[in-house]
Amino acid sequence: MQPDRTAELTRLLRTRILIMDGAMGTMVQQHKLSEADFRGAKSCGLHDHARDLRGDNDLLVLTQPDVIREIHDEYLKAGADVIETNTFSATSIAQADYGLEARAKDINFAAARIARECCDAWTARTPDKPRFVAGALGPTNRTASISPDVNDPGARNVTFDALAAAYTEAVEGLAEGGADLILVETVFDTLNAKAALFAIESYFDRIGRRLPVIVSGTITDASGRTLSGQTPEAFWNAVRHVRPLAVGLNCALGAALMRPYIEEIARVADTFVSCYPNAGLPNPMSDTGYDETPAQTSRLIQDFAQSGFVNIVGGCCGTTPEHIRAIADAVRSLPPRRVPEQESAETVA
Numbered sequence: 597m598q599p600d601r602t603a604e605l606t607r608l609l610r611t612r613i614l615i616m617d618g619a620m621g622t623m624v625q626q627h628k629l630s631e632a633d634f635r636g637a638k639s640c641g642l643h644d645h646a647r648d649l650r651g652d653n654d655l656l657v658l659t660q661p662d663v664i665r666e667i668h669d670e671y672l673k674a675g676a677d678v679i680e681t682n683t684f685s686a687t688s689i690a691q692a693d694y695g696l697e698a699r700a701k702d703i704n705f706a707a708a709r710i711a712r713e714c715c716d717a718w719t720a721r722t723p724d725k726p727r728f729v730a731g732a733l734g735p736t737n738r739t740a741s742i743s744p745d746v747n748d749p750g751a752r753n754v755t756f757d758a759l760a761a762a763y764t765e766a767v768e769g770l771a772e773g774g775a776d777l778i779l780v781e782t783v784f785d786t787l788n789a790k791a792a793l794f795a796i797e798s799y800f801d802r803i804g805r806r807l808p809v810i811v812s813g814t815i816t817d818a819s820g821r822t823l824s825g826q827t828p829e830a831f832w833n834a835v836r837h838v839r840p841l842a843v844g845l846n847c848a849l850g851a852a853l854m855r856p857y858i859e860e861i862a863r864v865a866d867t868f869v870s871c872y873p874n875a876g877l878p879n880p881m882s883d884t885g886y887d888e889t890p891a892q893t894s895r896l897i898q899d900f901a902q903s904g905f906v907n908i909v910g911g912c913c914g915t916t917p918e919h920i921r922a923i924a925d926a927v928r929s930l931p932p933r934r935v936p937e938q939e940s941a942e943t944v945a
């Protein structure tokens with residue numbers, strides 16, 4: 597496990613805006629991998645796996661590690677300070693779709709290892725620009741607080757305890773594999789995120805060590821709320837007890853429509869703010885599924901930086917190394933948001 601780099605990250609975040617990487621899925625798509633590619637070499641033991649595995653991008657850390665390594669390298673070359681592990685759907689709950697729930701911990705461990713190796717190689721080349729591995733925990737494909745059945749509002753397809761157990765295994769793999777921080781991302785249901793945060797905190801308590809945590813929600817429509825119904829301010833209040841290194845928003849609407857919501861987070865959060873939107877709204881007709889060019893996305897994010905909203909910026913779905921390079925260029929000379937002095941969580945509680 598890595599040492600706790602909170603102090604180093606805090607110092608850096610006060611000095612400049614840190615750059616996160618962009619989409620993994622968009623880049624994997626370009627490799628046009630076949631079912632056989634997803635299964636990998638015979639030694640991966642998935643040759644006669646009963647279900648189709650094509651589309652299980654997280655599995656590639658085991659079966660095509662060089663593809664993932666190459667994508668990480670492209671983002672690091674583009675200027676990313678922080679790269680995300682390829683683990684968005686690597687919980688046992690999400691991997692159950694492929695019959696690979698038993699591989700969840702291995703995937704998280706391998707993903708963190710690969711990202712660690714890439715970061716260390718780049719940091720060795722440019723020691724004045726340390727690189728960090730964010731161990732990513734996605735929301736899973738189930739929601740703990742919303743019914744999947746319109747005729748039965750009380751129905752749930754997952755429990756808090758099941759989510760917490762799945763996240764525990766994932767966070768163990770990420771931390772043991774060498775993540776510098778844990779990123780709970782694309783939070784559409786705050787109860788799912790709370791299960792992740794509970795798993796993380798319990799794990800830290802158990803081993804007697806900690807890593808910094810970032811929590812990133814997603815506003816899914818023009819109501820300005822998460823899928824489970826919270827405004828950005830409510831979302832912050834629901835997660836601030838874990839004292840995250842940063843809180844922010846990612847994915848969903850793209851930067852243009854995200855502006856009022858990231859502004860709201862920036863106003864209320866007494867911690868650093870992160871923001872990594874999609875390359876605009878989805879467009880099924882486009883190659884990557886998204887239309888925004890690097891110039892467009894970077895101009896929007898530059899405005900966030902000029903407005904003093906952000907400390908960490910990057911891209912989500914549809915963004916590429918070119919987007920990240922443009923974003924890094926656009927914010928290079930701009931100061932990071934200053935964290936406002938506010939009442940501490942303890943005194944408010």
Ligand SMILES: [Zn+2]
Pocket residue numbers: 846847848873874912913
């Ligand atoms: Zn996204």
